[in-house]
Amino acid sequence: MCRCSAVIKTLIFLIFYLNLSSAVTHTLQYVYTGVTGINFPEFTLVGQVDGQEIEYYDSNIKKAIPKTEWIQKHEGEDYWNNETQKSQEWQEIFKVDMETLMGRFNQTKGVHTLQWMYGCELNDDDGTIRGYEQHGYDGEDYISFDLETLTWIAPTPQAVETRDKWDSNSCYNKNKENYLKNTCVEMLKKHLSYGRETLERKVRPEVSLFQKEATSPEVVCHATGFLPEAVMITWQKDGEDVHEDVELRETLHNQDGSFQKRSILKVPAEELQKHNYTCVVQHSSLEKDIVLNVSYRQILKGQRNTDGAPSAIIAAVVAALVVLVALIIFIAVVVGIVIWKRNSGFTPVAQNSAQASEGDSSSNNS
Structure with missing residues (x-):
């Protein structure tokens, strides 16, 4: 059952990637x-x-x-x-x-x-x-x-x-x-x-990895500012594709006409320490995929992060989250929690x- 599910998800990924190209x-x-x-x-x-x-x-x-x-x-x-x-x-x-x-x-x-x-x-x-x-x-x-x-x-x-x-x-x-x-x-x-x-017009995405706090079981990979709309965000564990415990959110609009999208990896904190997790972003504007290692994620709590990124970067991430949440609420109200x-x-x-x-x-x- 699980193996069939993995095969189906792989086929969906391949079809999407061909459309993306x-x-x-x-x-x-x-x-x-x-x-x-x-x-x-x-x-x-x-x-x-x-x-x-x-x-x-x-x-x-x-x-x-x-x-x-x-x-x-x-x-x-x-x-x-x-x-x-x-x-x-x-x-x-x-x-x-x-x-x-x-x-x-x-x-x-x-x-x-x-x-x-x-x-x-x-x-x-x-x-x-x-x-x-x-x-x-x-x-x-x-x-x-x-x-x-x-x-x-x-x-x-x-x-x-x-x-x-x-x-x-x-x-x-x-x-x-x-x-x-x-x-x-x-x-x-x-x-x-x-x-x-x-x-x-093609505009490359800006990609960030963040976590609410170091012990949180959720890591967010957030791509924003890209054109055209089609984008693929996937996760890898020690170089192998991860399909389980992943929540891919819908693509949303930015005020400037570009798009944003996020994918959430849900794994225990100890798993992140034992294995090498990466977020992979594919987009038609990129000559090669953007690959970010989870070990360099930003920790939002207390405006601290694991790689010493300046607080301005974290503030930008928080601002993006605020816009994202507002848009999600808007869609939930207007569509009646749909998206068609x-x-x-x-x-x-x-x-x-x-x-x-x-x-x-x-x-x-x-």
């Missing part, structure tokens, strides 16, 4: 999120290209705004006014849909999340595409679109009514297909033409794809 798949994704029962924007919309945020709207600012210089340069005021209008319309639809789903789940109050994610992927090498659309409620799958059969999949009884309603409208589902296979891909290509230089993963899909701008939400409301999405 080629890096030819581009993505356009939109995520709409509604929340209730918490002091947080009741509606947010985020658009991303290749994992980089390009567009943002929330119910507090009530305005769609560009998030990268290259899209701001190529899209004018009319474009953003149109995006603002559509986002405000979806804000009202989500409010109705939230009430509908709370009723279906026999809920009258509390913290609840409703999320719609959709988008497309384009492989530069062979031109293959993949489209997807998923809806979630309170962190669980609610309904998703099967692009092969042009039908909806309802994993819960509460979603059956929505599925039957949408499947009864063949034109609606055909419009979904056209959007995901054609319109979305056209929009992705347009955005790539605007920002390819930035999107394909990865990469991730949303509504491209200036399109004509008929869309409807979970309730009886419907609208056309561009």
Whole structure:
């Protein structure tokens, strides 16, 4: 059982490493999120290209705004006014849909999340595409679109009514297909033409090893500031790969558009003294892997560390942790402790794809 598990993990690693090396798949994704029962924007919309945020709207600012210089340069005021209008319309639809789903789940109050994610992927090498659309409620799958059969999949009884309603409208589902296979891909290509230089920029990660205190059973390997998003963080013990007792966290965004990721090794303190543990970071920006020995980790307690690193370095690590924790809390609240993963899909701008939400409301999405 354990040996099979190790083989599977090794295969997953090899597949990921091949993808890391080629890096030819581009993505356009939109995520709409509604929340209730918490002091947080009741509606947010985020658009991303290749994992980089390009567009943002929330119910507090009530305005769609560009998030990268290259899209701001190529899209004018009319474009953003149109995006603002559509986002405000979806804000009202989500409010109705939230009430509908709370009723279906026999809920009258509390913290609840409703999320719609959709988008497309384009492989530069062979031109293959993949489209997807998923809806979630309170962190669980609610309904998703099967692009092969042009039908909806309802994993819960509460979603059956929505599925039957949408499947009864063949034109609606055909419009979904056209959007995901054609319109979305056209929009992705347009955005790539605007920002390819930035999107394909490679920045090497900064890697740190730290531990809360010398007796802690957890050692954190933290990579940050890298572009593009794909990165691999692994551990070795005396030169052999370690797959057990490892917790790999999801990749998160930094404010400057770069990414960060961490992996946690959980072993007794005495094990760290008996064996040579290393953290290995692989990224397309690197000519060779970054390898850090655990013996040179930083001990955060009392701002002391094993290799005499200056306190400024430790302060930077602590600051990175604060940002990391804040982002994790944000995702947990917004997604309802989900992440759907990865990469991730949303509504491209200036399109004509008929869309409807979970309730009886419907609208056309561009």
